[in-house]
Amino acid sequence: MKPLKVDQIYKQYGEKTAVNGISFEVGQGEIYGLLGANGAGKTTTMRMVLGLIYPDGGEVLYNGKPYSKELLQSLGYLPEERGLYPRIRVSDQLIYLAELRGMSKRDADSNLKRWLERFEVPEYYNKRVEELSKGNQQKIQFIASVIHNPQIVILDEAFSGLDPVNVELLKSTVKELRDNGTTMLFSTHRMEHVEELCRNITILHRSNAVVQGSLKEIKSRYPRERVILKTEGDVNGLDAIGGVTKVNRHEYGYEIHIAKEEAAGEILRLAIGQTDIQRFEVLEPTLNEIFIKTVGERHE
């Protein structure tokens, strides 16, 4: 049985349907991607999963059971809008938050120290939140969402406001949690993070799930429309090949857009006759391209 099952959940605000019958399941040790344009219904979905608001229809099941107060201990949430108290010391508020979720003061304290060490900031223990930079506050907020060892963690834009080094640090932490069996729901507008972390995804559009499944399978549904040709020489006549829609000359060679996959073979034949090829690749679509295509087409 999967730790998290979302079954046909529905939420209405007045005339507005915020979430319209969405279903998905997340396995143990899995990071599930929840994507969508602004206002698509991601936060509302996450709030229903957290039990902060109740669905008007459908249900959320945790290890097969409906929401109960005891679940508070098993759920962790990193909200998009950060909610730490600026004037209070990091240790005071994080230990308090962990205690609220059923942890003993001693365990909370040792967990906090371990996490601060992990993030290479043990000196923050005694600092007030307002003394930390925005990115470092973000690390503390992340610790607040996992300090009580939750089984299910919901991360909303977890890496926003972080420099590239800290993004990598948090990303590796998220992967460790996954490898230790934590179930995660991950929402972001950064598609490259989803490609790196998530096996399965849902793309929401105007309250509906419009694309769902494994990333690999979703990608196979879309045609491959980009060819990379690495070469030091010139290739003449690429524009004239049927199905070639755009040719970009780069430092490394060519990036060629095609409307039909057969054009790739023609490109290769033409290039072989004219130059030495260092690399030839027909790229699968990126998640970013799929997102823009799906959401964009539906806008029209």
Ligand SMILES: Nc1ncnc2c1ncn2[C@@H]1O[C@H](COP(=O)(O)OP(=O)(O)OP(=O)(O)O)[C@@H](O)[C@H]1O
């Ligand atoms: N409390 C509320 N009252 C009225 N409407 C709401 C409420 N919460 C959300 N909505 C509406 O429901 C829709 C979905 O909002 P939601 O916050 O879930 O989107 P989102 O996908 O998280 O967007 P973003 O990427 O901008 O954070 C929006 O049209 C929003 O205006």
